[in-house]
Amino acid sequence: MDQALNQRVDAFIEQNREQILKDIAALVAIDSVESAPAEGAPFGPGAKAALDKTLEIAAGMGLATRNCENYLGYAELPGKEADKYLATICHVDVVPAGNGWTGDPFAMRVQEGWLLGRGVSDDKGPMILTLYALKFLKEEGTELRYPIRALAGANEETGMKDVEYYLEHYAAPVFCFTPDAEFPVCNGEKGHFNGKLVSPVCNGMIRSFEGGVANNAVPDQASALVACDIARLSNAPNITLEPEGDWVRVRGWGRSGHAASPAGTLNAIGLVADYLLANNLCNEAERAYLEALHKLHSSTAGEGLGIACADGPFGPLTIIGGRIYMEEGRMVQTMDSRFPTCTSGEVISAAIREAIGSGASLEDVQAGEPFYIEADTPAIRACIDTYNEVTGENATPFTMGGGTYARHFPYAVSFGPEHNDMVLPEFGGPMHGANEAAPIDKLLEALKIYILALLRLEQLDF
Numbered sequence: 001m002d003q004a005l006n007q008r009v010d011a012f013i014e015q016n017r018e019q020i021l022k023d024i025a026a027l028v029a030i031d032s033v034e035s036a037p038a039e040g041a042p043f044g045p046g047a048k049a050a051l052d053k054t055l056e057i058a059a060g061m062g063l064a065t066r067n068c069e070n071y072l073g074y075a076e077l078p079g080k081e082a083d084k085y086l087a088t089i090c091h092v093d094v095v096p097a098g099n100g101w102t103g104d105p106f107a108m109r110v111q112e113g114w115l116l117g118r119g120v121s122d123d124k125g126p127m128i129l130t131l132y133a134l135k136f137l138k139e140e141g142t143e144l145r146y147p148i149r150a151l152a153g154a155n156e157e158t159g160m161k162d163v164e165y166y167l168e169h170y171a172a173p174v175f176c177f178t179p180d181a182e183f184p185v186c187n188g189e190k191g192h193f194n195g196k197l198v199s200p201v202c203n204g205m206i207r208s209f210e211g212g213v214a215n216n217a218v219p220d221q222a223s224a225l226v227a228c229d230i231a232r233l234s235n236a237p238n239i240t241l242e243p244e245g246d247w248v249r250v251r252g253w254g255r256s257g258h259a260a261s262p263a264g265t266l267n268a269i270g271l272v273a274d275y276l277l278a279n280n281l282c283n284e285a286e287r288a289y290l291e292a293l294h295k296l297h298s299s300t301a302g303e304g305l306g307i308a309c310a311d312g313p314f315g316p317l318t319i320i321g322g323r324i325y326m327e328e329g330r331m332v333q334t335m336d337s338r339f340p341t342c343t344s345g346e347v348i349s350a351a352i353r354e355a356i357g358s359g360a361s362l363e364d365v366q367a368g369e370p371f372y373i374e375a376d377t378p379a380i381r382a383c384i385d386t387y388n389e390v391t392g393e394n395a396t397p398f399t400m401g402g403g404t405y406a407r408h409f410p411y412a413v414s415f416g417p418e419h420n421d422m423v424l425p426e427f428g429g430p431m432h433g434a435n436e437a438a439p440i441d442k443l444l445e446a447l448k449i450y451i452l453a454l455l456r457l458e459q460l461d462f
């Protein structure tokens, strides 16, 4: 590593530390959850205000900025090869605050070296870091070969229509990294498949069936209300029975977890469905539907539905049923699958239809193919080598079931800034959770990694 450069980066970060935190706080203060579109605000006024604020902060650093019709915006440093450019991309929209906060989610707090507030880690903190990376290069007076854009998206959390618009109307970068996941470098994301298993109108014993809070999470609670006499029912593990009027509420108690990594979870919907089957609490149509549910819930590897497979870069397919609810007398079970390269959305759909027969219908299917870039390419090596140099680690790229902006670009990876071995303090929470927390020292280290990685990427031939 160039020691003089190293010291200049450290000094820059030290000098700008307070302002970096203030700028993150200014973005956190804007509630930028997607809302109904308004004039000049395709993702609602909150997302637009956060985008405007980002570009205002960038302009204050003397960077050129552009607002791409309020879908996305960027700050840019010029370079000699103006027909090509490098990019970073973060997002300034957030998920809703939700419950359980110990302070105002939109008033950033600092506690024992941690930032707390909605978006400090996902992804407003990283957004500000990428602006400061450009600020460093500008103040350094670095003559760039490729222009560098710090892209700011306004719709990552709810559909990524920002980047869709951008790539339709603007040329793609020659290489792009997105600080919106974990270090070191993620060079592959599984394909994703979503659909619903819908029952016919059964007019049987099941009066209601509900469970789960999100399509992408394994539920720890579910229950069905069944028309039967509690005296004829027997106990079962992880099941409780409660009389409710003349009927019985059958409750399942499982273990929750994320759809992308369901190992160790226990799906409460599956527990209830199996109990209803075992105790014959169904008519014929309900039985056929419950058997389809059993096939879904019996294996998070998709064995019951005949869709299990695994490959080298990604490992096994996963599938979970996140929510079940009633709609116009039908039971609706959502499904979320993350799949490797050995299958496809069409193959999965066909196998599920075959497995469920006439017991359920498969509806609302949406699928996206896996995204994978060879790890041993110059740009990805530039990222991972920089990470290892700064941290002293010997990390290698990884793949995951989650999805980021990277999959939309021709040549892109996600690159930090989270660390999966990070232990949260008891007052802090994860991304998307209450009391979302980010450690200040790790954020500032990430800024150093981004500056040095961009300098290294500038040396490459694209």
Ligand SMILES: [Zn+2]
Binding pocket: 091, 122, 123, 156, 180
């Ligand atoms: Zn994010």
